[in-house]
Amino acid sequence: MTDRPTLDILQLTVTLRGGRKLLRDVSLKVQPGEVRALVGESGAGKSMIGKAVLGILPPNIKPTEGEILLDTHHLNAMTPVTRRRTVSKIASLIPQDPLTALNPVRKIGPQIVDPLIHIHGWSRDKARERARELLDRVQIRNTDRVLQSYPHELSGGMRQRVLIASAFAPSPRLIVADEPTTALDVTVQKQILRLIRELQQETGTAVLFVTHDMGVVAKISQRVSVLFAGRVMEDAATEDVFRNPQHPYTEALIAATPSYSDLNRSFSPVPPALIADLHAKIAAEEAAS
Amino acid sequence: MSVDVLTRPLFSVRGLCLSFPDQSRKPLFGAAPRIEVLKGLDLDIPEGRITGIVGESGSGKSTLGRVLVRLLTPDAGQVLLDGKDIAHLDEDALRPLRRDLQMIFQDPMSSLNPRHNVARIITTPMKRYGLGGSHADALAALERVGLGAAFAERYPHELSGGQRQRVGIARAIALKPRFILADEIVSGLDVSSQAQVLSLLKDLARDMGLTVAFISHDLSVIRHLCDDVIVLNLGEILESGSVEQVFDNPQSEVTKTLLDAIPLPELDPDWFD
Numbered sequence: 001m002t003d004r005p006t007l008d009i010l011q012l013t014v015t016l017r018g019g020r021k022l023l024r025d026v027s028l029k030v031q032p033g034e035v036r037a038l039v040g041e042s043g044a045g046k047s048m049i050g051k052a053v054l055g056i057l058p059p060n061i062k063p064t065e066g067e068i069l070l071d072t073h074h075l076n077a078m079t080p081v082t083r084r085r086t087v088s089k090i091a092s093l094i095p096q097d098p099l100t101a102l103n104p105v106r107k108i109g110p111q112i113v114d115p116l117i118h119i120h121g122w123s124r125d126k127a128r129e130r131a132r133e134l135l136d137r138v139q140i141r142n143t144d145r146v147l148q149s150y151p152h153e154l155s156g157g158m159r160q161r162v163l164i165a166s167a168f169a170p171s172p173r174l175i176v177a178d179e180p181t182t183a184l185d186v187t188v189q190k191q192i193l194r195l196i197r198e199l200q201q202e203t204g205t206a207v208l209f210v211t212h213d214m215g216v217v218a219k220i221s222q223r224v225s226v227l228f229a230g231r232v233m234e235d236a237a238t239e240d241v242f243r244n245p246q247h248p249y250t251e252a253l254i255a256a257t258p259s260y261s262d263l264n265r266s267f268s269p270v271p272p273a274l275i276a277d278l279h280a281k282i283a284a285e286e287a288a289s
Numbered sequence: 290m291s292v293d294v295l296t297r298p299l300f301s302v303r304g305l306c307l308s309f310p311d312q313s314r315k316p317l318f319g320a321a322p323r324i325e326v327l328k329g330l331d332l333d334i335p336e337g338r339i340t341g342i343v344g345e346s347g348s349g350k351s352t353l354g355r356v357l358v359r360l361l362t363p364d365a366g367q368v369l370l371d372g373k374d375i376a377h378l379d380e381d382a383l384r385p386l387r388r389d390l391q392m393i394f395q396d397p398m399s400s401l402n403p404r405h406n407v408a409r410i411i412t413t414p415m416k417r418y419g420l421g422g423s424h425a426d427a428l429a430a431l432e433r434v435g436l437g438a439a440f441a442e443r444y445p446h447e448l449s450g451g452q453r454q455r456v457g458i459a460r461a462i463a464l465k466p467r468f469i470l471a472d473e474i475v476s477g478l479d480v481s482s483q484a485q486v487l488s489l490l491k492d493l494a495r496d497m498g499l500t501v502a503f504i505s506h507d508l509s510v511i512r513h514l515c516d517d518v519i520v521l522n523l524g525e526i527l528e529s530g531s532v533e534q535v536f537d538n539p540q541s542e543v544t545k546t547l548l549d550a551i552p553l554p555e556l557d558p559d560w561f562d
Contacts, residue, residue: 041479042450156346182477185346185506186550193552194561212479215552219560242556256480257554258509260536267513269484 004072005029006173006206007053012066014045014052014230022048022061023230030174030206030223035197037217037238038210039253040227041270046210048230050176053208054093055083071173088119092167094196096179098159102151109147112166120170134165138195157188164192168199175200178210193220214257218242226250228278248274298333298369299468299500300357305330305366305376307352326352328524329366334468339494339501341515341532343508343547348521350504354470357502358390359383388418391461395473397453401445401460407431408441411460418464430463431456434489451482455489462493469494472504487514509551512536520544 007030014023023045030036038046051057053068055075068075073086095101102111109131116127135143138161151159160180167175177196181189197220200207209221217224217238224241226234226249234247245251252270259267308323315321326349334340334357344350355361356368359375368376375386394400401410408427416422428438434455445453454474461469471490475483491514494501505511511518512532519529520543527541539545552560 041481186508187345187506187546190550190552190561197561213552214480214554218554218556219552239556242554253480254554256484258480258484258507258513259553259555260509260512260548260551261553267484267487269488270481 003031005069006032006071007208008067008069009049009053010067010069012049012052012068013064014048014057015062015064017060017062021064021230023052025066026225026227026230026232027066028225028232028235030208032173032206033201033204034223035200035207035209035221037221037224038208038227039212039214039217039224041212041253043229044227045230046212046227047178049227050093050178050208050210053087053174054091054176055080055087056093088115089170090172091174091176092170092172094160094163094167094175094177094180096182098156098163098183099151101163102159104151106150107147108149108151108154108162112147112162112169115166116169130169131165134169135162137168137199138162138165139191140165157184157192160184160188160192161195164195164199168203168205171203172205174206174208176208176210179212181216182211182213189216196220214254215259226253229282231282233278249278296335296337299336299371300332300334301367301369301372302330302332302334302357303367303369305353305356305363305368307349307356307361307363326524327356327363330524330526332519332526332529334500334502335517336467336500337498338516339491339503339514341511341518342502342504342521343506343511343518344521345506345543345547347523349524350506350521351472353521354392354472354502354504357468358392358470359386360392388414388420388464389467390470391464391466391468392470392472393454393457393461393474396477397450397457398445401453401456403445406442406444407436407448407456410445410456411463414460415463420464426463430459433462433493434459435485449482450478451485454478454482454486458486458490458493462497462499465497466499468500468502470502470504473506474503475510476505476507483510490514506547507551508536508547509553520547 009026009028012023012026013021015021026049038049040046052063063076071090075083112131113127116122116130117124132143135146140146140161181192184192211217221238224236224238225232226247228249234250241250252274255268256270305327306329307327308325310321311324312321342350342353356363363376366376367374408424411427411430412422415426427441431440436455475486503515515532518532518535520527522543527543528535539548
């Protein structure tokens with residue numbers, strides 16, 4: 001590909017105070033208009049990658065090696081203040097839990113409009129116009145009522161739509177979607193995935209999509225990074241991953257995903273022997289380096 | 290099938306109605322209007338089988354479950370447990386039944402006391418019902434859910450989501466109940482822990498002859514775990530039957546929509562259309 005990637009992570013290592021490495025040598029690219037899924041079990045470090053890109057790691061966790069290139073900006077070389085200003089203009093987050101992500105004591109309207117004014121320097125009228133447009137786009141029918149509502153007055157699916165509208169409103173180059181549908185039931189999940197896909201295709205936004213569900217990976221992404229213990233096990237096109245997974249861990253993750261259509265498949269947890277084996281390999285590599 | 294002849298219902302529900310007051314439309318004076326959540330349900334939960342209760346958010350599936358274990362009292366209708374109506378029993382009359390009707394919750398973090406260690410979480414209800422409650426009993430219950438003795442001294446925050454959910458199961462089965470209500474118990478877990486918890490529940494139900502009502506919005510999980518399924522929509526039963534019947538030949542649009550909405554782990558470029 002000749003396109004310059006929107007996001008280019010090069011051998012990123014992220015370390016917990018005390019020295020434990022939570023991510024090790026993670027490299028991945030996201031091209032404009034591409035959805036890259038980050039998949040793995042709890043604790044594999046998939047959300048950590050998104051947080052490292054957005055610069056919202058907890059204070060005791062720091063990127064120690066490697067580079068994050070966001071649209072030609074070398075993020076790890078910047079001071080925290082420039083970094084925050086740069087990232088907030090280029091990238092947005094769709095968080096997992098739509099209730100805690102919205103301020104409970106402010107109306108929806110200002111929560112969408114304010115960042116457009118204060119971060120992106122838009123006029124209030126333009127920002128309001130854009131908020132209405134996006135809410136309309138995520139199929140919220142009574143736009144004016146929703147803008148005047150408080151978060152608790154909306155259902156989970158509605159709140160997630162509001163956050164998607166808010167993330168897409170400034171037309172960001174990159175969106176980090178951190179398990180945006182885990183809290184929703186399947187029919188709402190499908191609507192939300194469809195909205196993310198439509199908006200992403202229209203705007204050409206690159207998306208880093210964090211999930212533990214191989215079913216969601218199959219539907220939404222073009223490329224996948226499979227993570228285990230902070231390392232990338234497999235990086236491939238989604239098509240290839242499902243046709244012909246290269247890594248036994250990828251295969252095990254697919255096998256662990258329930259499917260009503262294929263009852264012959266075992267629907268079995270990732271075998272403990274495989275996990276032990278992977279940990280042993282990692283320990284051996286670390287001892288060697 | 291011979292199975293149908295052998296299994297009798299543990300629960301028979303007839304004409305079950307339940308409504309909640311809608312506080313958002315309450316007039317300044319007078320009572321709030323009521324929202325009907327369950328609109329006259331008739332159903333059986335067969336003994337010794339796993340019955341899935343499925344539906345979208347707001348379909349009334351959790352409310353139905355909570356009526357079965359009598360955390361809620363219905364407005365009208367009968368809930369027959371072994372032929373005896375428990376729908377309007379008062380707390381004193383329910384107390385002997387509580388042990389038989391156990392529940393496993395969706396969020397194990399908020400349903401396990403953060404100040405108690407695992408052994409105490411498991412043994413407190415055992416002592417309450419005079420079923421022992423020694424440290425050895427706690428270890429035995431832990432072993433049944435595949436957790437080693439080391440877990441007895443741990444606190445909920447030291448456990449992973451899957452381990453917490455196992456502790457919730459251990460607490461329920463330690464009372465040797467007849468019925469377990471499992472309300473969305475795997476929706477917070479990643480796929481691998483999900484598979485572990487479900488196969489554990491299936492094995493325990495078979496070994497102990499438990500009757501289980503398993504509430505979920507995920508039909509893939511229901512298909513793998515359950516023997517029978519009830520599909521709810523807006524407080525009414527759309528269809529029910531064995532999982533084979535309902536999955537191989539879904540009658541209602543809602544069931545078809547629910548099936549279509551599941552992202553299967555396979556490539557399908559037309560899925561969104």
